[in-house]
Amino acid sequence: MSGSAGVIGLILLWVGYLHRTRRITWLQRLADGLGRLFNRPGWVALPVALFLATILTALLGFIWDVSLHIGNGRDEGPLANPAHYFILVGLFFLFTAGMTAIVLPLDEKPGVAAVRITRTWYAPVGGILIAGAGLYALIGFPLDDIWHRMFGQDVTLWGPTHLMLIGGAGLSLVGVLLLEYEGRRNRPDPSRPEGGWLVRSFAFGGLLIGLSVFGVEFDFGVEQFRLVLQPMLIVAAAAIALIAARLTLGPFSTLVVVAFAATVRGVVAWLVGGPIIDAPRNVFPLYLGAAVVVELCALLPLARQRPIWWGALAGAGIATAGLLLESLWIKAMFVDAWPAAMWPELLAMAIPVGIAGGVVGALLALVLRGERLPRPAVRRGLVIAAVLIAAAATTNGLLTELPDNASATVALTDADPDGGRMVRADIRLDPVDLVGTDPEWIQILAWQGGVGSDSPGRGLVVDQLERVDAGHYRSTRPVPVHGSWKTVLRIQDGRTQTALPIYMAADPGIGAVEVPALESFRRDFVAEITVLQRERSFDHPAWLFTAAGLVVLLCSLALIAALSWGAARINDRYLRADRAAVPAP
Numbered sequence: 001m002s003g004s005a006g007v008i009g010l011i012l013l014w015v016g017y018l019h020r021t022r023r024i025t026w027l028q029r030l031a032d033g034l035g036r037l038f039n040r041p042g043w044v045a046l047p048v049a050l051f052l053a054t055i056l057t058a059l060l061g062f063i064w065d066v067s068l069h070i071g072n073g074r075d076e077g078p079l080a081n082p083a084h085y086f087i088l089v090g091l092f093f094l095f096t097a098g099m100t101a102i103v104l105p106l107d108e109k110p111g112v113a114a115v116r117i118t119r120t121w122y123a124p125v126g127g128i129l130i131a132g133a134g135l136y137a138l139i140g141f142p143l144d145d146i147w148h149r150m151f152g153q154d155v156t157l158w159g160p161t162h163l164m165l166i167g168g169a170g171l172s173l174v175g176v177l178l179l180e181y182e183g184r185r186n187r188p189d190p191s192r193p194e195g196g197w198l199v200r201s202f203a204f205g206g207l208l209i210g211l212s213v214f215g216v217e218f219d220f221g222v223e224q225f226r227l228v229l230q231p232m233l234i235v236a237a238a239a240i241a242l243i244a245a246r247l248t249l250g251p252f253s254t255l256v257v258v259a260f261a262a263t264v265r266g267v268v269a270w271l272v273g274g275p276i277i278d279a280p281r282n283v284f285p286l287y288l289g290a291a292v293v294v295e296l297c298a299l300l301p302l303a304r305q306r307p308i309w310w311g312a313l314a315g316a317g318i319a320t321a322g323l324l325l326e327s328l329w330i331k332a333m334f335v336d337a338w339p340a341a342m343w344p345e346l347l348a349m350a351i352p353v354g355i356a357g358g359v360v361g362a363l364l365a366l367v368l369r370g371e372r373l374p375r376p377a378v379r380r381g382l383v384i385a386a387v388l389i390a391a392a393a394t395t396n397g398l399l400t401e402l403p404d405n406a407s408a409t410v411a412l413t414d415a416d417p418d419g420g421r422m423v424r425a426d427i428r429l430d431p432v433d434l435v436g437t438d439p440e441w442i443q444i445l446a447w448q449g450g451v452g453s454d455s456p457g458r459g460l461v462v463d464q465l466e467r468v469d470a471g472h473y474r475s476t477r478p479v480p481v482h483g484s485w486k487t488v489l490r491i492q493d494g495r496t497q498t499a500l501p502i503y504m505a506a507d508p509g510i511g512a513v514e515v516p517a518l519e520s521f522r523r524d525f526v527a528e529i530t531v532l533q534r535e536r537s538f539d540h541p542a543w544l545f546t547a548a549g550l551v552v553l554l555c556s557l558a559l560i561a562a563l564s565w566g567a568a569r570i571n572d573r574y575l576r577a578d579r580a581a582v583p584a585p
Contacts, residue, residue, distance in 0.1 A: 001084070028042065028106065040183040040196070041105075044180060047097045048179065054093035061088075065084065066216055067273070068451065074153040074535050087165065094172055097131075105123070109122045112573045124179055126175050127179055129178060136168040137165050137169050151537055152533075163556070166214065174567075175566070177368060180196065201253055201260065205256075211237035212265075218233075218334070219334075220281075221335025224529065228345050230330075239290075239314070240357045240358075241361065242257060242290055247310075286329050289321070292325065311362025320354075335462050336440065341494070342440060349396060352393065380564075403498060406429070407429075408430065409427070410502060412425055412518070415478035424478055427465065434493075435496075442464075443490050444490070445462055446460070446463075484505045486505070486534065498526065498527065501523065503516065510534070
């Protein structure tokens with residue numbers, strides 16, 4: 001795949017060279033034609049059009065890929081998964097969209113913030129950021145293959161290299177918004193209305209989708225991390241995207257943003273979980289409650305007078321009232337609702353993240369409105385504080401405890417077969433107080449049974465157990481214990497997160513023997529990661545995994561720093577140009 005991308009890249013580089021040396025004119029004519037249509041420079045119109053087409057391709061491939069892993073398990077190889085082609089094509093042309101914005105300007109400096117490449121060649125900041133985010137995501141592809149060869153198949157969305165793929169694609173929308181701003185400030189015909197409101201609202205909707213994909217495991221109901229992370233992720237995405245959109249676009253814009261995001265996610269969910277692909281279904285957060293809260297907060301004079309303080313206030317509103325409204329949708333549609341016992345920790349994590357996200361969203365809006373940012377030391381401190389707050393909340397959400405000497409006695413009763421053996425379970429925990437009265441979940445998860453018409457649940461079955469009395473639970477539906485299914489008992493109660501296998505098919509590819517589903521058995525609870533990520537290899541030095549994770553972390557921080565630099569450069573240069581354009585008294 002890297003070789004094929006390299007060949008295509010060389011062809012595109014050759015086209016760019018021909019354009020820069022004026023040996024072809026069709027690329028400029030195409031860009032200028034789109035530019036006249038939307039009253040934007042060609043170096044904005046063509047890259048944005050290319051970006052919108054490719055990012056939707058990448059999103060479809062990403063959701064499809066996650067669904068295939070849930071339904072089928074690990075890939076036989078990077079070329080064996082059809083969704084990988086959609087992801088690769090989408091990310092590759094995302095990078096190409098940014099490079100197109102860099103290559104296109106010939107006889108002009110694309111705005112006062114443009115970066116000088118050669119004596120006569122300048123590139124728009126937004127194009128550089130889109131290309132950088134795309135390159136960051138693309139690098140995740142070969143690194144992902146190397147990662148799996150070193151550490152085995154970590155069948156989870158939150159593998160470090162997986163986060164590179166989705167993080168680069170999601171954050172590239174910030175570059176798109178900045179590029180569109182540069183184009184708006186350099187319109188071919190300033191006498192025409194600037195327009196572009198709907199395109200910008202769609203871009204903010206894309207940013208909301210991009211930030212929300214970090215929680216896609218929760219959307220499928222097979223999250224491998226504590227449930228308290230889900231509301232925090234919802235708040236972070238909503239605070240940054242919706243607060244920036246409201247300050248930039250004005251009244252009711254957040255409703256358009258969430259409507260666009262819900263429409264795109266709904267179409268993709270139907271394509272993946274419907275009759276076309278027929279893979280495990282997924283739902284997604286609506287963000288409607290957060291949008292209503294932001295619109296109500298915008299009625300306060302603080303939104304006009306002190307937008308950064310207002311952003312912090314609106315972020316806190318999203319993390320409280322917005323989450324309360326969102327929880328109704330979560331309870332109605334998602335596999336795992338938010339129990340009452342989780343709310344104190346939920347709020348302790350979500351409120352600081354909401355405030356930090358609101359501040360970041362307000363800073364982005366100041367740039368897109370052409371208003372002055374705080375002085376450099378202050379704005380750098382705000383962004384660094386936001387990153388540290390998000391990191392601290394995430395770290396807390398990742399902390400788990402494994403109970404000592406905990407086990408379960410399981411009695412299985414055969415049910416009507418459905419493509420193979422199906423059972424109901426009667427479960428007695430030891431100790432009986434292992435789970436409280438309001439856990440995040442105590443469930444039987446059966447997954448990776450194979451996507452197909454003869455597969456119950458399309459490769460995924462989740463059964464929330466019924467509590468009989470203290471330490472005694474029963475299944476509410478038959479679960480599969482045959483074929484390639486992996487069927488496990490899962491518990492999460494506060495920081496306790498553990499599991500035990502009920503049935504595991506033999507897997508010669510990793511040297512794993514079958515764990516049979518006996519009529520009655522007693523098994524110990526173990527760390528959940530060793531069951532759900534059965535393919536993962538722990539046969540490596542601990543420092544190697546840590547070092548590899550730090551490399552990915554540094555790359556991610558570099559991307560955030562680049563986006564912050566680009567936004568600040570655009571803000572400073574255009575404000576300086578505006579001051580210079582005002583005649584002296």
